[in-house]
Amino acid sequence: MDEDTTIVDAAVGSEAVIADGAGLTQCELLCFIQGKSSVMAFDDLLEVCSSFYTTKEVEKARSLVSGFLPDRRLAKHKGSEKERVRKTMTDLIKLCLDPSVKLPAFCVLDISRLPPVGVEHVDVSLMLQEISSLRQEVRAMAELRAEIDSIKSTLQSLVEKRDTVLQDVLAPVARQNLNYNVEYPSLNTNAYPNSQDMFSNAEVPYAIHAASLKDDGIKERPNQPKRRIPPVVGRSTANKCVSSVQTLRTVDVFVSRLNPYTNAAELKDCVDCVKDDLPLSEVVCTKLRSKYAHLYVSYHVAITVNAGLFAKAIDKFMCPDVWPSGVLVRRYFKPKNGERAS
Numbered sequence: 001m002d003e004d005t006t007i008v009d010a011a012v013g014s015e016a017v018i019a020d021g022a023g024l025t026q027c028e029l030l031c032f033i034q035g036k037s038s039v040m041a042f043d044d045l046l047e048v049c050s051s052f053y054t055t056k057e058v059e060k061a062r063s064l065v066s067g068f069l070p071d072r073r074l075a076k077h078k079g080s081e082k083e084r085v086r087k088t089m090t091d092l093i094k095l096c097l098d099p100s101v102k103l104p105a106f107c108v109l110d111i112s113r114l115p116p117v118g119v120e121h122v123d124v125s126l127m128l129q130e131i132s133s134l135r136q137e138v139r140a141m142a143e144l145r146a147e148i149d150s151i152k153s154t155l156q157s158l159v160e161k162r163d164t165v166l167q168d169v170l171a172p173v174a175r176q177n178l179n180y181n182v183e184y185p186s187l188n189t190n191a192y193p194n195s196q197d198m199f200s201n202a203e204v205p206y207a208i209h210a211a212s213l214k215d216d217g218i219k220e221r222p223n224q225p226k227r228r229i230p231p232v233v234g235r236s237t238a239n240k241c242v243s244s245v246q247t248l249r250t251v252d253v254f255v256s257r258l259n260p261y262t263n264a265a266e267l268k269d270c271v272d273c274v275k276d277d278l279p280l281s282e283v284v285c286t287k288l289r290s291k292y293a294h295l296y297v298s299y300h301v302a303i304t305v306n307a308g309l310f311a312k313a314i315d316k317f318m319c320p321d322v323w324p325s326g327v328l329v330r331r332y333f334k335p336k337n338g339e340r341a342s
Contacts, residue, residue: 024105028113029053029061031106033096036117039127045093050086052115058088065095068103247307248281253317254332256290256298267299274322278313280305300332 029049036045066074074095077087095101108114234244255267264285271283282304290298305313314331316322323329 024107025064026109027061027064027106028108028110029057030064030092030096030103031108032114033093034103034106037093037096040117042093042097046086046089048115048117049089049093050082053085053089053113055081055085057113058085058092061092062088065092065103069095069101072101248304249307249310251303251305251310251313251317252332252334253301253303254298254328254330255301256296256328257326258297258299260294260297262297262299264299267301270324271301271303271317274317275303275313276316276322278305278309278316 033045033049040048062074062076066072072095074088074091077084079087096103258267264287267285268283271280271285280303282302284302284304286300286302288298288300290296303313303317318329318331320329
């Protein structure tokens with residue numbers, strides 16, 4: 001058994017194993033690819049596998065990999081037998097080299113189905129490149145370690161210099177403060193009986209004294225918002241020394257359920273009847289698109305009045321008793337999407 005294991009290790013590599021229990025999948029072809037893909041060039045590995053393994057073994061390996069990768073489809077290639085084997089082997093080797101594909105470890109039962117690969121098939125230049133890169137990484141780590149030691153020594157010298165400067169600056173101030181004896185005046189506790197009962201000593205800390213003020217009923221003044229004086233609007237008719245500018249506002253009204261043959265002039269006459277004695281500056285009637293134009297028509301009526309009569313105008317034009325029976329009237333709000341009435 002030891003001799004067989006030595007043969008497998010020599011033929012397949014460090015990742016080749018003999019099936020000895022659960023958790024391993026038997027496939028000599030995939031085991032050989034997994035073991036040799038890291039030490040052999042792609043073309044050499046493809047040439048060895050395509051010439052050594054039969055079509056049946058290659059197809060069995062393809063079906064086995066398809067079972068482990070249900071989300072990835074391995075196509076069945078067409079053409080001659082040699083072309084099919086070569087294309088399928090190319091797909092299998094690419095899957096084994098893809099780091100994002102997770103395949104199980106494959107094992108060997110029949111050692112005779114492992115190609116007798118010698119040193120001439122191993123990519124020695126790849127191994128030399130890996131050794132060279134490892135040497136470069138070790139040298140870089142040594143240089144990085146030297147830089148870290150230099151930074152540590154610099155920081156240590158800066159910390160020591162800072163401590164020396166602080167000591168030179170703060171030492172005279174500390175010695176000067178020791179010469180002062182500050183005495184704070186004591187608070188009079190006679191005016192606050194609660195504090196006098198609790199403390200017999202005449203000198204009471206300010207924090208305790210403030211707490212006793214709260215116990216006596218003194219409350220903190222809450223933060224009140226700043227009072228704003230509202231503006232006034234003149235209403236005198238006797239003072240005519242100056243005049244104000246005339247301010248106009250528009251009352252937008254939506255009028256619907258009108259006869260399809262109603263025109264803007266007729267609707268304007270209706271508005272003149274509705275307004276009664278309310279003075280109007282301008283009335284504009286704009287026809288709107290109706291869903292059922294053959295059944296009814298809708299209008300947007302823009303009524304311009306003085307700003308002081310705006311509230312009265314809304315009450316007047318939104319009263320149901322002044323409009324004809326069956327006509328639907330409500331406030332009109334212009335669409336936000338910028339669409340214009342037809």
